[in-house]
Amino acid sequence: xxxxxxxxxxxxxxxxxxxxxxxxxxxxxxxxxxxxxxxxxxxxxxxxxxxxxxxxxxxxxxxxxxxxxxxxxxxxxxxx
Amino acid sequence: xxxxxxxxxxxxxxxxxxxxxxxxxxxxxxxxxxxxxxxxxxxxxxxxxxxxxxxxxxxxxxxxxxxxxxxxxxxxxxxxxxxxxxxxxxxxxxxxxxxxxxxxxxxxxxxxxxxxxxxxxxxxxxxxxxxxxxxxxxxxxxxxxxxxxxxxxxxxxxxxxxxxxxxxxxxxxxxxxxxxxxxxxxxxxx
Numbered sequence: 001x002x003x004x005x006x007x008x009x010x011x012x013x014x015x016x017x018x019x020x021x022x023x024x025x026x027x028x029x030x031x032x033x034x035x036x037x038x039x040x041x042x043x044x045x046x047x048x049x050x051x052x053x054x055x056x057x058x059x060x061x062x063x064x065x066x067x068x069x070x071x072x073x074x075x076x077x078x079x080x
Numbered sequence: 081x082x083x084x085x086x087x088x089x090x091x092x093x094x095x096x097x098x099x100x101x102x103x104x105x106x107x108x109x110x111x112x113x114x115x116x117x118x119x120x121x122x123x124x125x126x127x128x129x130x131x132x133x134x135x136x137x138x139x140x141x142x143x144x145x146x147x148x149x150x151x152x153x154x155x156x157x158x159x160x161x162x163x164x165x166x167x168x169x170x171x172x173x174x175x176x177x178x179x180x181x182x183x184x185x186x187x188x189x190x191x192x193x194x195x196x197x198x199x200x201x202x203x204x205x206x207x208x209x210x211x212x213x214x215x216x217x218x219x220x221x222x223x224x225x226x227x228x229x230x231x232x233x234x235x236x237x238x239x240x241x242x243x244x245x246x247x248x249x250x251x252x253x254x255x256x257x258x259x260x261x262x263x264x265x266x267x268x269x270x
Binding site for chain 2: 038041049055064
């Protein structure tokens with residue numbers, strides 16, 4: 001039995017990639033720019049990203065992550 | 081804005097930026113509108129499909145999987161928006177009293193800086209084509225040079241006619257400066 005929580009692994013990897021990309025973009029913006037519009041865009045990006053993560057967390061809070069994602073039946077008595 | 085690419089010129093003085101340009105904000109807002117529409121697509125689908133989506137979301141496995149996918153999609157669109165802003169913000173053209181500098185940002189790590197000496201400029205042309213360009217007042221500037229880079233093109237520049245005129249004035253001022261410097265050298269030799 002593969003639990004539903006396995007879905008969180010690719011999700012976590014993607015979120016980490018987005019956060020790393022966000023930090024690198026922020027670094028590039030301040031390395032070569034750094035005016036108000038860059039601060040504002042950075043604030044909007046982080047606010048949006050954290051908002052998305054917060055809503056995801058809230059909506060998925062009641063989910064039972066231990067329930068099976070896939071149930072293999074090949075080895076069941078009624079199988080092949 | 082930092083100008084790390086400025087150099088020392090005549091008598092050890094730093095060159096002075098005279099024109100600083102980015103693409104017109106309308107060009108960025110076109111991209112922003114597209115990405116905002118993409119971000120709204122799942123909610124539009126929710127309205128269109130109605131009860132079907134509610135049934136899917138109520139399912140034990142499909143519901144959480146769909147929510148995770150939706151979350152990933154929205155994060156991806158937010159990243160695209162931020163990257164589009166960075167590309168727009170860091171793509172700049174600076175005209176100093178000595179050179180024209182074209183800075184192109186390609187992603188986070190790609191940065192290309194091309195330059196053209198004002199003394200090599202032969203001709204400057206501006207062009208405004210299309211309804212949007214005319215309404216919002218942006219266009220293209222072509223700088224023709226005698227060197228290796230035959231042509232410098234700046235697209236999406238606000239007020240291209242005024243910018244082209246200013247570049248020509250700077251070119252003439254630079255020419256006068258070099259002529260005077262040359263005349264001074266010749267005088268010194270005599």
